[in-house]
Every structure is written in structure tokens, then in C-alpha cells.
Amino acid sequence: MLLIEADGKALFRDYGLVVPNGVLVTERGGLPASLPGPLMVKAQVPAGGRGKAGGILRCADTAAAAGAVDRLLGTSLRGHAVEACLVEPVASGRECYLSVMLDAAAGAARITFLAEGGVEVESQAASLGPEATRLCALDATAMRMALEAVTAGLPPLEAAAIRQAGQGLIHLFLERELMLVEVNPLFLTVESCIAGDAKVVLDLNAIHRQPALEAMILARPRLYADACRKLTEGFDYVELDAEGRIGLITTGAGLSMMLVDELVARGARPLNFLDIRTGQLRGSPARLIRVLDWIAARPSVRVLFVNIFAGITDQREFAMLLAEALAANPVRGVPVVARLVGNGAAEARAALAERRPDILLFEDLEAAMARAAALAA
Amino acid sequence: MNHPLASLSRATPVLVQGASGRMGRRHMLLMRDYGTRIVAGTSAREAGGSIEGIPLFAGCAEAVAATGAIASVCMVPPLEVLAAATEAIAAGIRLIVTIAEGVPVHDAVRLRGLARAQGAIWLGASTPGCAIPGQVKLGFLPDVALRPGPVALLTKSGTLSYEVGYRLAGIGLGQSLWIGVGGDAVKGTRFAELLPVLAASAATEAVVLIGEVGGTEEEEFAAALSRAPLGRPVLVLLAGREAKEGVAMGHAGALTYGGMGSLASKAASLATAGVEVCGSMQALVDRCAALLGRRG
Numbered sequence: 001m002l003l004i005e006a007d008g009k010a011l012f013r014d015y016g017l018v019v020p021n022g023v024l025v026t027e028r029g030g031l032p033a034s035l036p037g038p039l040m041v042k043a044q045v046p047a048g049g050r051g052k053a054g055g056i057l058r059c060a061d062t063a064a065a066a067g068a069v070d071r072l073l074g075t076s077l078r079g080h081a082v083e084a085c086l087v088e089p090v091a092s093g094r095e096c097y098l099s100v101m102l103d104a105a106a107g108a109a110r111i112t113f114l115a116e117g118g119v120e121v122e123s124q125a126a127s128l129g130p131e132a133t134r135l136c137a138l139d140a141t142a143m144r145m146a147l148e149a150v151t152a153g154l155p156p157l158e159a160a161a162i163r164q165a166g167q168g169l170i171h172l173f174l175e176r177e178l179m180l181v182e183v184n185p186l187f188l189t190v191e192s193c194i195a196g197d198a199k200v201v202l203d204l205n206a207i208h209r210q211p212a213l214e215a216m217i218l219a220r221p222r223l224y225a226d227a228c229r230k231l232t233e234g235f236d237y238v239e240l241d242a243e244g245r246i247g248l249i250t251t252g253a254g255l256s257m258m259l260v261d262e263l264v265a266r267g268a269r270p271l272n273f274l275d276i277r278t279g280q281l282r283g284s285p286a287r288l289i290r291v292l293d294w295i296a297a298r299p300s301v302r303v304l305f306v307n308i309f310a311g312i313t314d315q316r317e318f319a320m321l322l323a324e325a326l327a328a329n330p331v332r333g334v335p336v337v338a339r340l341v342g343n344g345a346a347e348a349r350a351a352l353a354e355r356r357p358d359i360l361l362f363e364d365l366e367a368a369m370a371r372a373a374a375l376a377a
Numbered sequence: 378m379n380h381p382l383a384s385l386s387r388a389t390p391v392l393v394q395g396a397s398g399r400m401g402r403r404h405m406l407l408m409r410d411y412g413t414r415i416v417a418g419t420s421a422r423e424a425g426g427s428i429e430g431i432p433l434f435a436g437c438a439e440a441v442a443a444t445g446a447i448a449s450v451c452m453v454p455p456l457e458v459l460a461a462a463t464e465a466i467a468a469g470i471r472l473i474v475t476i477a478e479g480v481p482v483h484d485a486v487r488l489r490g491l492a493r494a495q496g497a498i499w500l501g502a503s504t505p506g507c508a509i510p511g512q513v514k515l516g517f518l519p520d521v522a523l524r525p526g527p528v529a530l531l532t533k534s535g536t537l538s539y540e541v542g543y544r545l546a547g548i549g550l551g552q553s554l555w556i557g558v559g560g561d562a563v564k565g566t567r568f569a570e571l572l573p574v575l576a577a578s579a580a581t582e583a584v585v586l587i588g589e590v591g592g593t594e595e596e597e598f599a600a601a602l603s604r605a606p607l608g609r610p611v612l613v614l615l616a617g618r619e620a621k622e623g624v625a626m627g628h629a630g631a632l633t634y635g636g637m638g639s640l641a642s643k644a645a646s647l648a649t650a651g652v653e654v655c656g657s658m659q660a661l662v663d664r665c666a667a668l669l670g671r672r673g
Binding site: 079102104105107108109137138174177179203205206208209226238240251252253254255256257258260261262264265270273309310311312341342343365366 | 403404407455456479480481482483484485486487489490493505517518519520521522532533534535536537538539540543560562563564567587589590592593594597614616617618619620621656657658659
């Protein structure tokens with residue numbers, strides 16, 4: 001998952017990189033007057049393309065910056081609510097690009113340095129030559145050698161400054177088990193460099209052996225709502241549309257994603273993505289009730305859509321847990337469309353029909369989706 | 378051909394690592410019920426004992442020496458996968474299937490490097506497994522969707538492939554082989570690396586590839602297919618059109634940031650390679666029926 005810039009920069013600072021001395025403002029009127037201009041005001045959302053979306057503004061003085069903060073806070077930027085702005089003195093120097101990433105295709109680390117940064121670097125990455133980007137083994141020595149290779153063309157003082165920053169990034173990347181650390185722009189002066197931005201993608205699979213990162217995520221339960229939920233609950237629930245009309249009770253990441261796509265294609269608005277992992281319910285409706293509570297918190301929801309393909313899990317057991325959970329939280333009595341298929345599904349549908357005759361039961365997913373979409377319209 | 382997935386059959390001797398755990402025990406017996414030749418399990422706790430006639434060993438080296446296992450299904454928790462798979466490969470296992478969700482990506486990079494250096498094939502980090510329907514399954518693909526037939530099914534997702542496999546099986550179109558590569562960012566075997574296995578599969582009349590948003594695996598597959606065409610139709614379904622940027626949608630690999638890994642990029646590359654990208658599950662099933670005919 002992508003961290004906000006302010007958290008990325010906090011990690012940079014821990015590993016010896018120089019970052020502008022900024023403040024994080026979370027309330028209108030919260031910008032201290034002591035910060036002299038010119039200033040950068042940057043919306044803190046975990047998404048790329050903030051500049052193009054109008055979330056990064058250069059302001060001549062403190063008053064202009066305060067106005068920019070007030071305008072940005074509370075807006076939505078690239079699908080995320082802006083709950084904080086990072087306000088920093090404008091850094092100067094030549095704009096470069098430096099990154100350390102996992103190259104998933106190669107199954108290796110990749111170090112990239114470009115003497116000219118800018119917002120379009122990502123789109124050219126594929127066409128870079130070995131003087132700019134190198135693949136290497138995932139260890140400190142190989143990565144240091146790759147860093148030296150991609151900075152070989154620089155004058156000695158500049159090379160030393162970039163390599164010092166790069167070494168910090170490499171250690172950060174390895175010790176925190178990251179997937180990407182990117183600095184774009186990296187401001188280079190004759191003998192030092194300053195990280196103008198920070199893009200850090202961490203690996204949630206490694207989070208339980210990275211307590212500092214875990215604490216960083218848990219400290220921002222609103223900004224990192226989806227990740228916090230995954231860490232504290234042990235499964236994936238992602239809210240897609242706060243005004244969505246179909247609450248989804250689904251299992252399996254791929255099928256759940258596809259259902260969302262197909263419902264949207266039918267003109268419906270799903271509230272959420274969910275991979276509840278039926279195999280982990282272990283006879284308790286608690287997890288189902290948690291999800292129903294989150295769904296019920298959105299008044300726009302008009303229908304619940306349950307889709308469970310049980311390869312291994314027994315549908316009879318799941319159906320009874322579903323009935324228990326719906327008894328605990330009926331979500332204002334909105335209609336329930338349930339499609340159960342697989343292991344024990346026929347018996348499960350029969351048992352559910354007896355206990356909850358109001359639930360609309362389906363064997364066929366196409367018919368179930370059409371019904372859910374119609375009820376939500 | 379000397380690829381362990383191309384020679385996988387009901388005769389392949391299979392080891393289960395973590396055999397005495399809750400998941401390991403259950404799936405070991407389900408695999409055996411399906412027809413898989415399970416010859417051994419490993420268990421630190423119950424070494425020397427057995428589970429329903431399957432002998433348990435303390436480690437892979439003893440298990441392989443005693444039984445000749447050449448494939449392993451590794452059913453240990455995610456943070457233990459690297460060590461367990463390393464042990465299996467060192468013991469001479471040629472095909473290793475890891476099931477656990479949540480293997481750290483840096484561990485996956487190390488394991489991928491190790492498997493390649495030793496000439497072993499690794500499916501995972503997190504895969505529902507693979508199968509030659511009617512003969513053998515490694516992992517927990519649901520029997521209700523497995524049926525021998527003409528379609529080679531390659532997939533990142535478990536559940537979405539179950540749904541598609543189930544619908545296809547329902548119109549008589551079963552699978553020649555079914556391989557889950559997993560939804561992880563870094564994995565043991567990528568779609569493109571399976572092309573030689575597909576080319577060698579005489580029973581395969583068409584390929585269905587189930588991809589999803591994130592990464593560049595579908596693009597690599599398209600490029601490799603352009604270089605070495607299969608001469609058989611390839612149909613693709615892509616999930617995650619509505620995925621939220623910067624958040625992994627259940628699968629660590631299904632993470633987009635910037636333009637990388639977008640569905641538009643994948644669909645464009647695949648179309649260039651002559652692959653049909655289908656807009657929905659039903660559209661894919663209908664195209665398969667049109668190309669191959671419904672079969673009783």
C-alpha cells in the first residue's frame with residue numbers, strides 16, 4: 001500500500017535523507033504564521049498524480065498558503081478525502097529522480113537515477129537504458145553497486161551526494177521490506193540533495209514483523225481506513241463508493257473484484273469490495289456481523305448481495321451463520337439477494353428458505369446480479 | 378518436455394509439508410481422495426507417525442529419501458513459507474506449490490531466485506494450486522468445478538477461476554489443465570512462463586487466462602505469445618476495472634499506482650497479440666461455447 005508523502009518523508013528522515021522542514025496541517029486555520037513563504041501546499045492522499053489533479057500548489061507567502069490549505073481540506077482528490085496538507089518551504093536545486101523498487105517481473109531489485117526529474121518519469125521508465133536503471137539482487141552490496149553504476153556519469157561532488165541519499169533509501173527499502181521508495185523530484189545542489197516528494201509503497205504481508213510501519217498505519221485510521229481494517233480484522237473490506245447502494249458479502253478477491261466490475265457495468269453502485277474468507281469464520285457469525293455493521297452505517301444502501309462460491313467451506317454452515325448475522329443486524333430490513341453455490345449449496349438454500357423466507361435465493365450468478373441491480377435502482 | 382507441470386500426472390509422488398496442521402491434514406486427505414498420489418507428509422510434532430496411512434517425516438530430506446516425492450504442497454503459515462520451500466527445494470523437490478496467503482514480498486523474491494537457481498518450479502506465493510482434472514490436484518481447487526476437457530485455465534485468482542471453471546464445466550467444457558499462479562506481486566511462476574507447458578499440452582484446444590489489475594504479467598504474456606503463437610484460441614477475462622488506486626484489493630499484486638498495471642494497458646497488449654479480451658464472465662463462457670461447442 002501507498003503511504004502519504006508525510007509518512008514517507010518521516011521514514012526518509014529516519015534513514016538520513018534531507019527533507020524540507022514542513023508542517024502537517026489537519027484543520028482550517030491551522031497553518032502557523034511563523035512559516036515564511038514561498039511555500040508548497042500538498043494534499044496528503046495515498047494516490048499518485050496529485051499535482052495534475054490540483055492537489056499541489058505553490059504559494060508566494062503564508063497568507064496564500066493558508067488560503068490554499070483551507071480550500072484543499074475536506075475536498076476529494078483522486079478518490080480520497082483530503083484530511084491533511086503538508087506545507088513546506090519551497091526547495092531549490094536541479095530536479096532529479098531516484099528510486100529503489102522491486103521489479104516484480106524480474107523478481108529483483110531495481111535502482112533508477114535520472115538527472116532530470118519531473119512528473120512524467122513513470123511513463124518513460126520502460127525505455128530507460130542501463131546507464132539510468134539497473135536490476136540487481138535483493139541485497140545491500142548488489143544494490144550499492146547498482147547505485148554506483150547509475151550515478152557514474154555525474155561530477156564527483158554530485159555523485160557523492162546522490163549516493164549518500166541512495167544508500168539511505170537502500171537501507172530503508174531492505175530493513176522495512178518495502179516495494180517502492182521513489183523521490184521525484186530530488187533537488188540536487190552542488191553537494192547536497194533534498195527530497196521534494198516521497199512515494200513509499202509498503203508490503204502489508206510483512207507488516208507483522210515491521211512494528212514501526214504497523215504503528216504508522218494504525219496512527220491514521222481515517223486516512224488508511226482500508227489497511228487499518230485489514231490489520232485489525234484480518235480480512236479485506238474496501239469501501240469503493242460511500243454512497244453505494246449495494247452492500248456486498250462476498251469471498252475471494254478475484255471474484256469479488258469481478259462482481260464489482262459487472263455490477264457497475266449494469267449501472268449499479270456497489271458500496272464495497274469484500275473478501276471475507278469463509279474458511280476463517282470457524283463457526284462464528286462475528287465477522288459477518290462486523291461487515292453488516294459497516295454496511296449499515298451507509299444509509300444509501302438499498303440491497304445486500306451475498307455471493308459465496310464454496311469450494312471447501314460447507315454452505316450449510318455458512319447459511320446458518322448468515323441467518324444469525326442478519327438477525328443481529330438486519331441493515332434496516334433492506335432486501336437480501338443470496339447466491340450460494342458449491343459444497344452443500346442445495347441443502348443450504350433449502351435450510352435458509354425455511355428460516356428466512358424473505359431472502360431471495362439464487363443458484364445462477366447472472367440472475368442474482370440482475371435482481372440485485374434492479375432492487376438497487 | 379522436462380517441465381514438472383508438463384509431466385504432472387496421477388503417478389507423480391507428492392509430499393505435503395505441514396501435514397498435521399488443521400489445513401494441511403484436511404487438504405492432504407481431500408487431495409488424496411481426488412486421486413493425487415500423496416506419499417508423505419512432514420510434521421515437526423508428529424514425525425514417525427502417520428495420518429490415515431500416510432507416513433509423516435521430520436523434514437523434507439528424510440521424506441524424499443524414503444518415498445521419492447518430486448512435488449510438494451506446502452501448507453505452512455505465510456511467514457514460514459520461505460524456510461519450508463527452501464528446505465523442500467534443497468531436498469530435491471522439483472515442483473513446489475505454496476498455498477498460504479500473505480507471504481512477504483521480499484521473501485518471495487528470495488524464494489524465486491532460489492527456485493530458479495536450483496531448476497525447480499514454484500507455484501505461489503499464494504495459489505489455490507493446480508490440477509490435471511480427472512487425475513491429480515495439488516492444492517484446494519474445488520472438485521465441483523474440476524472436469525476433464527479441452528480448456529487450459531490459467532489464473533491469478535482462486536474464486537474467479539472457480540466461477541468460470543464451474544460455468545464452463547456446466548456446458549461440458551472441462552479443463553485440460555488448471556494452473557493458479559496466484560495474486561501476489563512477486564511470484565514463482567508467471568503467465569508467460571507457462572507458454573511452453575501450454576504448447577506441449579495435446580489435450581488443450583483453447584486457453585482461458587484470468588488476469589486482474591496490477592503488475593505487468595498479462596502484458597508479458599501477450600508479448601511472449603506474439604513471439605511464440607500457440608495456434609489455438611486464447612480468451613482473457615480481466616478483473617478489477619473498478620479497483621481503487623493505491624489499495625491492494627485483497628491480492629497484494631492487485632495494486633495500481635500511476636498508470637502501471639491498468640486494465641487498459643493489459644487489454645491493449647493482449648489485443649495486439651490476437652487474444653480476445655472478454656467483457657464479462659458470461660461473455661467469456663459464451664465465446665468458449667461458440668469456439669469449442671457445448672459438450673455433453
